Amino acid sequence: MSVPEVIDVHVHYTRNRQQEKVVFNHPGWPDEWYNANPEGISEWFREEGLSHIFAINYIDINRIIDNRVARLAPGSAEEAEARKDLQGQMTDRVRQFNDWVVEHCQTESRVTPYVNVDIGVFFGDQQGMMDELEKQLAAGAKGVKIHPGLSRFYPGDEKMFPLYEKLSSVGVPILSDSGAAGGKAPAGSGPYGEPVNFYPVFEKFPNLRFIMAHLTTAYWDERIELARRFPQVQFDISGGFFQPNGNGRARDAHRCVPIEDAARFLKTIGTDRCMFGTDAPGSEVRGYVRTIMGLDLSDTEKEDILAKNARRFIDLK
Numbered sequence: 001m002s003v004p005e006v007i008d009v010h011v012h013y014t015r016n017r018q019q020e021k022v023v024f025n026h027p028g029w030p031d032e033w034y035n036a037n038p039e040g041i042s043e044w045f046r047e048e049g050l051s052h053i054f055a056i057n058y059i060d061i062n063r064i065i066d067n068r069v070a071r072l073a074p075g076s077a078e079e080a081e082a083r084k085d086l087q088g089q090m091t092d093r094v095r096q097f098n099d100w101v102v103e104h105c106q107t108e109s110r111v112t113p114y115v116n117v118d119i120g121v122f123f124g125d126q127q128g129m130m131d132e133l134e135k136q137l138a139a140g141a142k143g144v145k146i147h148p149g150l151s152r153f154y155p156g157d158e159k160m161f162p163l164y165e166k167l168s169s170v171g172v173p174i175l176s177d178s179g180a181a182g183g184k185a186p187a188g189s190g191p192y193g194e195p196v197n198f199y200p201v202f203e204k205f206p207n208l209r210f211i212m213a214h215l216t217t218a219y220w221d222e223r224i225e226l227a228r229r230f231p232q233v234q235f236d237i238s239g240g241f242f243q244p245n246g247n248g249r250a251r252d253a254h255r256c257v258p259i260e261d262a263a264r265f266l267k268t269i270g271t272d273r274c275m276f277g278t279d280a281p282g283s284e285v286r287g288y289v290r291t292i293m294g295l296d297l298s299d300t301e302k303e304d305i306l307a308k309n310a311r312r313f314i315d316l317k
């Protein structure tokens with residue numbers, strides 16, 4: 001098999017080296033190694049063998065807010081007021097990041113822009129969420145990122161329905177985090193992003209184009225049943241496989257699909273439904289490509305996973 005094309009559908013692309021250095025810090029690294037941004041993209045693509053990426057906008061604004069109010073008495077009026085102020089500021093920050101990525105991609109054809117719009121980052125303001133969605137679609141957004149776990153909402157929350165409805169009607173896809181991220185929901189038994197929590201979305205919006213991220217990570221068993229029930233759902237394999245010798249990519253450690261079962265698992269889901277993704281720059285690209293190349297899959301199956309499924313999904317010429 002010749003060197004395969006690689007498209008990474010799950011990259012947390014940043015504005016510049018400085019931002020990447022803050023968000024994905026590696027103590028001791030020279031600035032020149034922070035390349036998942038417009039300043040370093042050519043070098044990064046060369047190093048990692050990439051031909052195209054999806055920029056998946058997300059800022060963990062709840063964590064930022066929690067950190068900033070940590071010194072105030074929990075439940076106090078002072079804390080509530082500080083939270084409210086910060087929520088407004090952080091939603092603005094998300095809007096600005098969305099503006100930036102869509103504008104940047106007007107002149108950067110190697111990057112497909114996914115904006116972050118969900119009810120969590122709008123703190124329940126459905127009108128604000130829909131205004132942002134309409135604005136970004138008009139500006140040229142090619143997809144929407146949602147994150148039930150970190151944005152703290154259930155994917156089946158009815159407040160999300162107008163967003164799903166709109167995206168179904170215009171054929172613009174969602175890429176959603178799924179699994180254990182963000183911890184347990186207050187009233188439920190599992191995390192917000194547990195795969196079974198997406199059932200109402202797929203039942204009610206069968207034409208919604210949907211990439212469920214982190215196929216191979218915690219709750220992978222639920223994703224097998226989900227894939228069988230909802231043939232319209234696609235997956236990205238960011239999060240990796242569990243390898244006892246450790247490779248720094250398994251997001252949920254031993255809760256990921258073990259490497260010994262990787263090929264069988266991908267075939268069970270359908271190799272035509274699995275897209276290569278890494279969560280870079282938090283995880284490395286080339287090492288994961290090597291892992292996929294080493295699996296007991298046919299050349300066609302590897303090519304599909306590493307690039308062709310994504311190419312077909314976004315109709316990239």
Ligand SMILES: [Zn+2]
Pocket residue numbers: 010012056279
């Ligand atoms: Zn991610």
